[in-house]
Amino acid sequence: MDKESLVALYRQMVLIRVFEDRAAEMYAKAKIAGFLHLYNGQEAVAVGSVSALNPDDDVVVNYRDHGWALARGSSARAVMAELFGRATGTTGGRGGSMHLVDVKNRFWGGYAIVGGHLPLAAGLAAAAQYLKTGRVTLCSMGDGSTNIGTFHAAMNWAKLWNLPIIFMVENNQYAMGTHYDVHSAVPMLQKAAGYNMYAEEVDGMDVMAVREAVCRVAERARKGEGPSFLNVITYRYRGHSMADPDVQRDKAEIAQWKERDPITRFARDVLLKRNLVTPKDLDEIQKSVEQEVEDAIEFADKSPEPSLDTLYDYIYQQPVRNMQIAGSLIRPPTIAKDIPTNGKHN
Amino acid sequence: MAEITYREALRRALREEMQRDPTVVIWGEDVVAYAGGGAYGVTSGLAKEFPGRVRDTPIAEEAIIGVGIGAAMGGMRPVCEIMTVNFTLVAWDQIVNHAAKQSHMFNGQIKVPMVIRTPNGHGRTAATHSQNFDAWFAHVPGLKVVAPSTPYDAKGLLKTSIRDDDPVVFLEHLQLYGTRGEVPDEEYLVPIGVADYKRRGKDVTIVTWGRMTIESLKAARVLAEEGIDIEIVDLRTLRPLDLSLALESVHKTNRVIVVEEGWRTAGLGAEIAASLQEMAFNDLDAPIARVAGLEVPMPYAKNLERATLPFAEDVVAAVHAMMQRQY
Ligand SMILES: Cc1ncc(C[n+]2csc(CCOP(=O)(O)OP(=O)(O)O)c2C)c(N)n1
Ligand SMILES: [Mg+2]
Numbered sequence: 197m198d199k200e201s202l203v204a205l206y207r208q209m210v211l212i213r214v215f216e217d218r219a220a221e222m223y224a225k226a227k228i229a230g231f232l233h234l235y236n237g238q239e240a241v242a243v244g245s246v247s248a249l250n251p252d253d254d255v256v257v258n259y260r261d262h263g264w265a266l267a268r269g270s271s272a273r274a275v276m277a278e279l280f281g282r283a284t285g286t287t288g289g290r291g292g293s294m295h296l297v298d299v300k301n302r303f304w305g306g307y308a309i310v311g312g313h314l315p316l317a318a319g320l321a322a323a324a325q326y327l328k329t330g331r332v333t334l335c336s337m338g339d340g341s342t343n344i345g346t347f348h349a350a351m352n353w354a355k356l357w358n359l360p361i362i363f364m365v366e367n368n369q370y371a372m373g374t375h376y377d378v379h380s381a382v383p384m385l386q387k388a389a390g391y392n393m394y395a396e397e398v399d400g401m402d403v404m405a406v407r408e409a410v411c412r413v414a415e416r417a418r419k420g421e422g423p424s425f426l427n428v429i430t431y432r433y434r435g436h437s438m439a440d441p442d443v444q445r446d447k448a449e450i451a452q453w454k455e456r457d458p459i460t461r462f463a464r465d466v467l468l469k470r471n472l473v474t475p476k477d478l479d480e481i482q483k484s485v486e487q488e489v490e491d492a493i494e495f496a497d498k499s500p501e502p503s504l505d506t507l508y509d510y511i512y513q514q515p516v517r518n519m520q521i522a523g524s525l526i527r528p529p530t531i532a533k534d535i536p537t538n539g540k541h542n
Numbered sequence: 543m544a545e546i547t548y549r550e551a552l553r554r555a556l557r558e559e560m561q562r563d564p565t566v567v568i569w570g571e572d573v574v575a576y577a578g579g580g581a582y583g584v585t586s587g588l589a590k591e592f593p594g595r596v597r598d599t600p601i602a603e604e605a606i607i608g609v610g611i612g613a614a615m616g617g618m619r620p621v622c623e624i625m626t627v628n629f630t631l632v633a634w635d636q637i638v639n640h641a642a643k644q645s646h647m648f649n650g651q652i653k654v655p656m657v658i659r660t661p662n663g664h665g666r667t668a669a670t671h672s673q674n675f676d677a678w679f680a681h682v683p684g685l686k687v688v689a690p691s692t693p694y695d696a697k698g699l700l701k702t703s704i705r706d707d708d709p710v711v712f713l714e715h716l717q718l719y720g721t722r723g724e725v726p727d728e729e730y731l732v733p734i735g736v737a738d739y740k741r742r743g744k745d746v747t748i749v750t751w752g753r754m755t756i757e758s759l760k761a762a763r764v765l766a767e768e769g770i771d772i773e774i775v776d777l778r779t780l781r782p783l784d785l786s787l788a789l790e791s792v793h794k795t796n797r798v799i800v801v802e803e804g805w806r807t808a809g810l811g812a813e814i815a816a817s818l819q820e821m822a823f824n825d826l827d828a829p830i831a832r833v834a835g836l837e838v839p840m841p842y843a844k845n846l847e848r849a850t851l852p853f854a855e856d857v858v859a860a861v862h863a864m865m866q867r868q869y
Binding site for chain 2: 254256287288290291295297298299304305307309312313314315316317318319320321322323324326327345346349350352353356509510511512513514516
């Protein structure tokens with residue numbers, strides 16, 4: 197990779213970090229409601245992965261999706277506006293934090309039912325195979341989603357049909373408050389072995405390691421060698437979501453993982469060590485990112501809420517005759533007042 | 543015009559659409575080899591005619607639907623067969639949380655042009671294998687739900703469903719596969735969301751769909767001999783619900799009976815009755831009546847199964863009750 201590309205990886209990771217910290221602040225100010233799952237600590241996974249893919253490859257992820265959307269090219273403005281529930285957001289305020297989608301980047305979401313998106317990802321890969329597009333699908337998921345039925349159904353199907361797909365577990369070792377050893381009977385790689393699927397374990401705190409692993413398995417998929425499985429070991433610095441007081445994890449454990457911080461490490465071991473940048477350059481990147489996120493917040497805050505007239509838009513792509521007769525569609529939208537926000541669960 | 547079975551009408555629709563559009567594929571359990579094609583023979587011969595486009599899948603309904611959704615997002619038009627409606631329950635999350643949500647929640651960016659074909663029905667298979675979930679699917683915004691009663695409608699609606707850009711739940715019926723009806727040789731389509739009169743009459747309006755349309759037609763013959771002339775509105779599409787013909791008919795007959803096969807409580811009949819009285823209260827000479835399945839898990843024994851399901855005689859009885867009662 198040339199210098200510009202390496203610096204770009206660094207900037208993207210910093211952007212995600214700053215974006216998430218400011219989003220947490222906006223949540224505390226009640227500008228953002230509902231569930232907000234932050235990506236701090238896992239930045240190298242999305243950034244390294246996306247850097248290894250082609251722009252027209254397909255990316256499908258779970259609800260911890262801000263980092264992925266940003267890495268894949270959605271603007272900080274559009275993502276922040278979506279968190280604010282505004283018309284200018286990635287999906288016009290329809291989906292919120294957990295359901296970011298930006299199809300122009302072939303970023304297909306943003307799925308909040310654990311394991312629900314795995315068959316969809318296999319389907320995208322099946323379409324790529326059938327239509328001979330040469331695309332690879334990257335499907336990221338949490339460690340907690342490797343026990344639900346759809347995981348096994350999608351793994352089996354992908355192997356059976358030799359689909360061009362990468363199943364990537366962002367193994368941050370916890371599903372909400374439940375540790376891996378409490379939720380899984382066998383080590384992660386054994387799950388892939390059950391389907392005789394090519395698998396690797398990857399250091400998720402090292403952006404270059406993630407990038408190289410994804411390059412390897414994407415190449416395999418493109419050559420027709422089928423699906424693969426990456427167990428990417430990472431850690432989230434914050435609680436499961438903003439509703440999680442994070443009392444169950446050991447503080448010393450969190451501190452230990454922060455010593456392997458992917459951003460600090462990449463700056464120290466690659467950018468500075470190879471004299472690609474000076475500390476002053478890094479300060480400037482930090483400042484420009486802070487400015488970009490500040491601008492995104494201002495943009496989101498100034499953006500209008502979605503118009504009530506749009507409430508029924510896109511329930512169907514193809515409206516049908518007599519739609520207005522359907523009982524559920526004849527009621528004009530009204531403004532609901534006093535809806536409680538910031539749920540205390542999940 | 544040839545007289546063919548409901549099964550053959552569906553098969554012809556699939557064949558014509560596969561000839562027309564190379565992105566149409568059929569995925570499901572036992573759609574290729576088993577008994578020549580499909581647990582109920584609907585895909586018979588298609589795998590041979592369209593190599594690589596009709597594929598047997600694992601027994602994993604959540605993946606059959608989910609992979610279908612993803613493939614539809616990726617530019618295909620998959621027709622996913624779920625062997626019977628009972629097994630759609632395994633895939634309910636994929637249908638309700640994914641297929642039905644994509645277009646609206648993602649603000650129109652994603653479309654899911656897929657068809658989920660599956661039969662309702664019974665046949666001495668007891669409680670887990672003898673159910674009707676029309677009302678469940680019809681409850682969900684974002685799905686289109688059709689339930690044809692005749693070979694003509696089955697063919698025309700399936701072709702339309704495959705061409706439609708939204709997820710369509712296409713509800714067939716085990717007891718209808720062998721029924722026969724006239725189907726034109728030339729191509730035609732039946733639109734989604736448009737009801738149809740299956741019999742014109744003046745005394746009582748029957749609003750129904752699917753197998754109960756056929757039972758209502760049988761009832762009409764019995765009643766006609768007694769001089770009672772019923773009108774039958776076949777809804778054909780259950781979501782979006784087209785009540786325009788039902789309204790027109792009520793205006794004329796002033797009496798309505800909603801006939802459905804599924805359980806009565808929170809059934810689709812309740813929705814139809816409520817909507818009709820909201821829109822046509824002044825036209826009604828009698829309370830809207832309902833004929834529905836009895837609310838028990840379906841028993842295996844022949845007499846108990848028969849007693850649980852609604853048939854023509856229940857429609858006749860409901861019409862008699864309505865005509866005899868003084869208001
Ligand atoms: C089917 C389902 N069950 C439960 C939940 C509630 N839930 C949301 S996230 C989560 C934990 C998932 O953990 P993991 O897959 O490891 O992802 P991570 O949050 O660590 O990224 C749970 C239980 C859900 N969204 N979907
Ligand atoms: Mg986890």
